[in-house]
Amino acid sequence: MSEHTEQGGNAGHVVPVSTYVLVFFALMAGTALTTGVAYIDLGRWNTVVALAIAVTKMMLVVLFFMHAKYATGLTRIVILAGFFWLGIMITLSCSDELTRTWEIVPKGWNMIVPFVSRLF
Amino acid sequence: MSTAQAVPAESSVNYLNANYGIKSWLLTFDHKRIGLLYLASITLMFFVGGVPAVLMRLHLIEPQGALFEPETYNKLFSTHGIIMVFFFLVPSIPATLGNFLIPLMIGARDVAFPKLNLMSWYLFIIGASFALYATLSGGVDTGWTFYPPYSSSYSQTHVVAVALGVFIAGFSSILTGLNFIVTIHKMRAPGLTWFRLPLFIWAMYATSLIFVLGTPVIAVTLLLLGAERILHVGIFDPAVGGDPLLFQHLFWFYSHPAVYIMILPGMGVVSELVTAFSRKKIFGYSFVAFSSLSIAVISFVVWGHHMFVTGQSVYAGLVFSVLSFLVAIPSAIKVFNWTATLYRGSISYEAPMLYALGFIGLFTIGGLTGLFLASLATDVHLNGTYFIVAHFHYVMVGGAVMAYLGGIHYWWPKITGRLYPDLWARIAAAIIFIGFNLTFFPQFILGYLGMPRRYAVYPAEFQVLNVMSSAGASILGIGYLIPLIYLTWSMRYGPVAGPNPWKAKGLEWTIPSPPPTENFTEIPIVTEEAYNYPVAEPRKYPDTPGVARV
Amino acid sequence: MSELAAHGAHPPGFAHQFETVGQQREAGRLGMWVFLVTEILFFGGMFASYTIYRALHYESFVTGSHLLEVKFGATNTYVLICSSLTMALAIRSAQTGKRKGQIIFWLILTMIFGALFLGLKLRFEWYRDYIDGIVPGINWAYNGPHAPGVQMFMCFYFFMTGLHALHMVAGLGVLTVLVIMTARNKFSPEYYAPLEISGLYWHFVDIVWIFLFALLYLIGGRYPGS
Numbered sequence: 006m007s008e009h010t011e012q013g014g015n016a017g018h019v020v021p022v023s024t025y026v027l028v029f030f031a032l033m034a035g036t037a038l039t040t041g042v043a044y045i046d047l048g049r050w051n052t053v054v055a056l057a058i059a060v061t062k063m064m065l066v067v068l069f070f071m072h073a074k075y076a077t078g079l080t081r082i083v084i085l086a087g088f089f090w091l092g093i094m095i096t097l098s099c100s101d102e103l104t105r106t107w108e109i110v111p112k113g114w115n116m117i118v119p120f121v122s123r124l125f
Numbered sequence: 126m127s128t129a130q131a132v133p134a135e136s137s138v139n140y141l142n143a144n145y146g147i148k149s150w151l152l153t154f155d156h157k158r159i160g161l162l163y164l165a166s167i168t169l170m171f172f173v174g175g176v177p178a179v180l181m182r183l184h185l186i187e188p189q190g191a192l193f194e195p196e197t198y199n200k201l202f203s204t205h206g207i208i209m210v211f212f213f214l215v216p217s218i219p220a221t222l223g224n225f226l227i228p229l230m231i232g233a234r235d236v237a238f239p240k241l242n243l244m245s246w247y248l249f250i251i252g253a254s255f256a257l258y259a260t261l262s263g264g265v266d267t268g269w270t271f272y273p274p275y276s277s278s279y280s281q282t283h284v285v286a287v288a289l290g291v292f293i294a295g296f297s298s299i300l301t302g303l304n305f306i307v308t309i310h311k312m313r314a315p316g317l318t319w320f321r322l323p324l325f326i327w328a329m330y331a332t333s334l335i336f337v338l339g340t341p342v343i344a345v346t347l348l349l350l351g352a353e354r355i356l357h358v359g360i361f362d363p364a365v366g367g368d369p370l371l372f373q374h375l376f377w378f379y380s381h382p383a384v385y386i387m388i389l390p391g392m393g394v395v396s397e398l399v400t401a402f403s404r405k406k407i408f409g410y411s412f413v414a415f416s417s418l419s420i421a422v423i424s425f426v427v428w429g430h431h432m433f434v435t436g437q438s439v440y441a442g443l444v445f446s447v448l449s450f451l452v453a454i455p456s457a458i459k460v461f462n463w464t465a466t467l468y469r470g471s472i473s474y475e476a477p478m479l480y481a482l483g484f485i486g487l488f489t490i491g492g493l494t495g496l497f498l499a500s501l502a503t504d505v506h507l508n509g510t511y512f513i514v515a516h517f518h519y520v521m522v523g524g525a526v527m528a529y530l531g532g533i534h535y536w537w538p539k540i541t542g543r544l545y546p547d548l549w550a551r552i553a554a555a556i557i558f559i560g561f562n563l564t565f566f567p568q569f570i571l572g573y574l575g576m577p578r579r580y581a582v583y584p585a586e587f588q589v590l591n592v593m594s595s596a597g598a599s600i601l602g603i604g605y606l607i608p609l610i611y612l613t614w615s616m617r618y619g620p621v622a623g624p625n626p627w628k629a630k631g632l633e634w635t636i637p638s639p640p641p642t643e644n645f646t647e648i649p650i651v652t653e654e655a656y657n658y659p660v661a662e663p664r665k666y667p668d669t670p671g672v673a674r675v
Numbered sequence: 676m677s678e679l680a681a682h683g684a685h686p687p688g689f690a691h692q693f694e695t696v697g698q699q700r701e702a703g704r705l706g707m708w709v710f711l712v713t714e715i716l717f718f719g720g721m722f723a724s725y726t727i728y729r730a731l732h733y734e735s736f737v738t739g740s741h742l743l744e745v746k747f748g749a750t751n752t753y754v755l756i757c758s759s760l761t762m763a764l765a766i767r768s769a770q771t772g773k774r775k776g777q778i779i780f781w782l783i784l785t786m787i788f789g790a791l792f793l794g795l796k797l798r799f800e801w802y803r804d805y806i807d808g809i810v811p812g813i814n815w816a817y818n819g820p821h822a823p824g825v826q827m828f829m830c831f832y833f834f835m836t837g838l839h840a841l842h843m844v845a846g847l848g849v850l851t852v853l854v855i856m857t858a859r860n861k862f863s864p865e866y867y868a869p870l871e872i873s874g875l876y877w878h879f880v881d882i883v884w885i886f887l888f889a890l891l892y893l894i895g896g897r898y899p900g901s
Contacts, residue, residue: 017700017871019770020763029760033753039889040749043897051896059889063882070763070878077701079310080708087712090338091719093425095726098374101429101441102727228692235692237702303709311702312693341713345720349834356812358830360724365823366732375720648694 018075028069035062139542139639154239155642160225161540162246167213167221168609170253173260174208175602177201182564182598188585198581199266200282206269208260211291212253214525215383218390219336220249220301222532223329225540227305229633229640230323232314232649237307245300252294259286268579270380273361273372277353285354288347295340295347298386302336305329314632316651320414323631323655324407327414328393331421335382335389338425343379346372370435377428385424387521388488389417391528392459395481398531399463401629402478403470406656409462416455423452433504442501449499456492460485475627476550480531483558487523491516494569509579512572518565527557530608537612538622542639545615549607557604563597630656686866700868707872711879718838718883725831725890735824737895742809742825743832747799748892751792752884758788759881766874769857769867778857778870785877786850789843796840804829832891839887842880849873 039058047054068074073084140157150158181201184192193201224242228235236242259265265287267276276284309330313322349360350372359365361372400407407413429437429445463485472478494516497503507513538544567590572578576587583591625634632649633640686696693699729736765781801810808816811830819825853873856862862870895901 017770019767022764022767025760025763025767029756032756032759036749036752036756036888039893040745043745043893046896046898046900051901052894055889055893059886062885066759066878066882066885070759071875076704079705083705083708083712086338087715090425090712091715091722094342094375094378094716094719095723097426097429097441097444098371098378098723098727099730100444101374101432101437102368102371103730104438104440105436107438107440233692237692238706239690239692299713303706303713306709307702307706310705311698337709337713338716341717342720345717348838349721349724352812352830352834358812358826359823360827360830366728366735366827368727368731371724371727375724378720 018072020069020072020075024069028065031065032062035065138641139637140642141542141639143642152243154235154243156224156228156236156239156242157540157640157642159239159242159246160221160223163216163220163224163249166246166250166253167217170208170212171605173257174205174213175605177205177208179598179602181205182595184581185583185591186588186595188583188588188591190581193581195581196266199268199579200264202579203266203268204260204264207256207265207287207291209521210269210383210387211294212249212256214387214521215298216249216294216301217387217525217529218394218532219298219305219329219332219386220245222394222529222536223305223332223390224301226536226633227308227326227329228312229539229636229644230326230631231309231312231317232632232645232651233308233312234644234648236304237312238304241300242304245297245304248297248300249294252290252292252297255290255293256287257290259283259290270376271347271350271372272376273350273353273369277350277361278357285351288351292344292347295344298336299340299344302333302340305333306337309333314649314651320411321651321654322414324396324410324413324417325390325393327417328389328396331417332386332389332393334418334421335386335424339379339382339386342375343383346375346379349375370432370437373432373435374428377431378425381428381431382421382424384517384521385420387525389420391484391488391525391532392417392456394528394532394535395463395484396459397629397631398477398481398535399466399485400656400658401535401627402475402481403467403472404628404658405466405470406654406658406660407462408465408468409458410655412458413462416458419455420452423448423455427452427499430499430504433501434508446499446501450496453492453496453499456488460489460492474551475534475547476545476554477531477535479551479554479558480527480534483554484524484527484531487519487527487561491519491521491524494519507572509577510572511568511576511578514578515565515568515572518568523561523565530554530557533612534608535627536633537615538626539633539638539640541616541619542622542637543615543619544622544626545619546611549611553604553607553611556600556607560597560600560602560604564594564601565597567591567593567597630658686863687861688866688868696865703868703872704875707875711875714842714879714883718835721831721835721838722886722890725835728827728831729890729894732821732824732827733895735821736828737901738819738821739825739828739832740892740894741897741901742804742829743892744800745892745897747795748888751795752888754788754792754795755881755884758785758792759878761785761788762874762877766867766870769862769870770864772864775857775860775862778862779854782850782854782857786847786854789847789850793840793843793847796836801833835887835891839880839883842883846873846877846880849876 035058039055042054042058043051045051067084073080140155150162153159153162180192181198184190184198184201190198224236227233263282265271265276265280265282265284267280267282267284271284271288309322309326352358353360353362359367361367361369363369396407396413427445427449429441430449433442433446463481494512498507498513498516534545534550571587571590571594574587576583622638624637626638627634632651635649636645689696690699693702761781761784765778765785768778768781804810805814808814809825809829810833811826815826817825817829850873853870856869
C-alpha cells in the first residue's frame with residue numbers, strides 16, 4: 006500500500022498488563038499440563054496432545070506477546086507463509102521418506118493413512 | 126509520468142562524485158554504490174568461475190582427456206558449479222541491478238535497511254573469500270551438490286571451507302531478499318500501486334520471496350553436513366540409521382527454487398527490455414506479474430525431480446513429476462506475453478534488445494527440454510548425461526546471463542552517465558549467441574546418445590560433438606571479454622548520456638544520469654500505469670473511408 | 676508531499692530513507708517478521724530431519740529421549756516463559772512512557788532468566804551428558820539398546836538445543852545493547868522500535884524452545900513401559 010501512516014500514527018497497541026499476566030499463567034499451566042500428561046499412557050495420543058499443547062502455547066505467545074492479534078493483515082500473511090513453507094518441506098520430504106517401502110500405491114484417500122500412522 | 130521536475134542535461138553532483146576515497150565506497154550506505162560494489166565482485170567471480178570451464182572444454186577435446194587426471198577434472202567441474210551458482214548467478218541481477226534500480230523504480234531514496242545492505246555485501250565478500258581460498262588450496266571434488274556420503278566421509282578435499290563460504294554467502298542473499306521485500310511493500314511512491322509497478326519489481330519481489338524462504342534451509346543443511354564431516358557422526362550415514370537422500374531433499378528444497386532465483390530477475394529484465402525496445406505496453410501485465418509469483422510458489426514443490434533416479438519412492442516421484450509440469454506453465458505465459466508485446470511493436474535492435482530476443486529463444490529451448498526431464502520415464506534415460514548439462518546451461522547462460530548482459534547494457538547509461546558503443550555491443554551479442562549455441566546444442570545430442578556428465582573421459586564416437594562444443598566455448602569466451610573492454614572504455618570516453626537515452630518509460634528515466642545520491646529531489650507522485658507508451662493511431666484504409674482497422 | 680513538511684520534528688532514530696516515522700516503524704516490524712520467517716525455515720530444516728528420523732526409528736528415539744531429564748527441560752521452559760513476560764513488560768514500559776529505570780529493570784530481569792536458562796542447560800544437562808558419555812562425536816560411550824538410533828537422537832538433541840542456545844546468546848547480546856541504549860535515553864513512547872523488534876526475536880526463541888521441549892523430551896511419553 007502506498008499510503009504512509011502519518012508521523013506518530015500506528016504507534017502500537019498498548020496491551021494491558023492483566024492480559025500479559027493471564028497469558029503468562031496460561032503458558033505456565035500449559036507447560037505443567039504437557040509435562041503431566043507425558044506420564045499418562047495414552048499410546049499414540051501422547052504425541053498428538055504434546056504437539057497440540059505446544060501449538061496452543063505458541064499461538065498465545067504469537068498473538069499476545071508478539072502482538073500479532075493487533076497487527077496488520079500483511080504480518081499475518083507473513084507468519085502463515087512461514088509455517089506453510091515449513092509444512093511443504095516436511096510433507097513433501099515425508100512423501101518420499103515414509104513411502105519407500107510401498108509396493109503398490111494406494112488409491113484415493115488410502116494414500117494418506119500410512120502417513121498418519123507412521124508419524125504418530 | 127511524475128510531477129514535473131526540471132532535469133539538468135548533465136548533473137554535476139551525482140552519487141559517483143559526491144564523495145571520493147576508498148572509505149567512501151567501502152563504508153557507503155548508498156544502494157547505488159553498493160550495487161556497483163557487487164557489480165565489481167561478481168564480475169570477478171564470473172571470470173574466476175569461467176576458468177575451470179575453459180579448462181574442462183580444452184580437456185574434453187580428447188576422448189581420453191587431453192590435460193587432466195580424473196581427480197583434477199572432478200575438482201574443475203565442482204569449482205565451476207559452486208562459483209557460478211552461488212557466487213555469480215544467485216547474486217547477479219538481484220544484487221547489482223536490483224540494488225541499483227529498485228529504489229529508483231519505486232520512487233524511494235534508498236532501500237529500507239541501507240546498513241543491512243552494506244552488510245550483505247561484506248558477507249558476500251567473506252563467503253567468496255572462503256570459497257576462493259579453498260579453491261586455490263585444492264578445491265573440492267564433490268560436485269556443487271555436495272552429496273554425502275562422499276562429501277561427509279570420503280572426500281579428502283576442502284569441503285568444510287567451501288561449505289562455510291556458501292553458508293556465509295547465503296546469509297548475504299537472505300538479507301538482500303529481506304531488504305527488497307520490505308522496500309517494495311513499504312516505500313513505494315504515492316500513487317504507485319502494486320499494479321502500476323514495473324514488472325522488474327514484481328520479478329524482484331518474487332525472487333526475494335525465494336531468497337527468504339529457501340536459503341535458510343541450505344544453510345542448516347550445510348551445517349549438518351559440516352558437523353557430520355567434522356565430528357564423524359553419521360547424520361546421513363545409513364550404517365547408523367541416517368539417510369543420504371535426506372540431505373538431497375534438504376539440499377534441493379533450496380537449490381531448485383535457487384534456479385528460479387537465477388531466472389526470475391532475468392525475466393523481469395526482459396519484460397523491461399521488450400517494452401522499451403518495441404515502444405509498447407506489455408501485453409497482459411497482470412498475467413506476467415502473477416506468473417512471477419506463481420513461479421516463486423510452485424518452484425518450492427518440485428525439487429524431487431532432481432532425485433528421480435536416486436532411489437526416491439515412486440510415489441514421491443509421481444507427485445514431483447506432475448508438479449514439475451505445472452511450473453512450466455507460468456514461464457510459458459511469460460514467453461507468450463513477450464511475443465504478443467513484440468507483435469506490431471516499433472522494434473529496434475540495439476544490443477539490449479538483441480539480448481532480450483536471444484533470451485526468449487534460448488530460454489524457450491531450455492525450458493522445453495526441462496519437460497523431457499520432468500517426465501519420469503525419459504528422465505531415467507537422460508539423467509546424469511550431457512542432456513541435463515545442456516538444459517541448465519540453456520536456461521542459465523542462454524537465459525539468465527543474456528538477460529543480465531542485456532540489463533547491464535540497458536541501464537549502463539543510467540548507472541554511469543555514459544553511452545557504450547552500440548556497434549561493438551551488437552557484435553559481442555552476436556558472438557555470444559553463436560558461441561553459446563555451438564557450445565551447448567551438441568551437448569543435447571551427446572546426452573541423448575548417452576554421454577555421461579562429470580566424467581573426465583568419454584567413448585571415442587562422441588569426439589566430433591565434443592570438439593564442436595569446445596570450439597563454441599572459445600568463441601563464447603571471446604564474446605564475454607568484449608563487453609569488458611568497451612564498457613570500461615565507455616566509462617571514461619563514452620558520449621554523455623542524458624537522463625533518458627532510450628526514451629523509455631519508468632521512474633528511473635526521469636532523473637539525471639548518473640542519479641544524485643538522494644535519487645529524487647522531490648518524491649514523485651505516480652498517476653499512470655507502467656509502460657504507458659503512446660499507442661499508434663489505427664491505420665485507415667483508403668477503399669473503406671472512415672473505417673479504421675488495427 | 677513536500678520536503679519541508681516531512682522534515683518537521685523527527686524524533687531521534689529517524690532514518691532519512693523514510694518519509695515518515697510511521698513508515699519506518701512499519702518497515703522495521705515487517706523486516707523483523709520476515710527475518711523470523713527465515714528463522715522458521717532455518718530451524719525447520721532440523722525439525723524436518725528430526726521428524727523423518729523419528730518416524731523411521733521410533734523406538735530408538737524414544738530410548739534416546741529417555742536419557743534426557745524432564746525436570747530440567749520443564750524448568751527451562753518455565754524460565755523462558757518468565758523471560759517472555761518480562762520482555763513484554765519492558766516494551767510496555769517504554770510504550771507507556773515509564774522512567775528508563777523501569778524499562779532497564781525488566782530488561783535485566785529478562786537477561787537474568789535467559790542466563791539462568793543457559794546456566795541450567797550447560798551445568799545440569801550438557802555437562803552431565805558429557806560426563807555420562809552420551810555426546811556424539813565428542814564423548815560417546817553409550818552401551819544401551821538401539822545404539823545407532825540413540826546416537827542419531829542425541830546428535831539432533833545437541834544440534835537443535837545448541838542452535839537454540841546460540842540464538843539465546845545472541846539475544847543476550849542484543850538485550851545488553853538495549854540496556855545501554857535505554858540508559859542513554861534513546862527511547863520514548865514515540866520511538867521504541869528496537870525494543871519492539873528485539874522483543875519479537877526473543878519471543879520467537881522462546882517458541883522454538885516450546886517445541887524443542889515437546890519434541891525432544893516428551894515424545895513417546897514418560898509413563899512406565901514407554
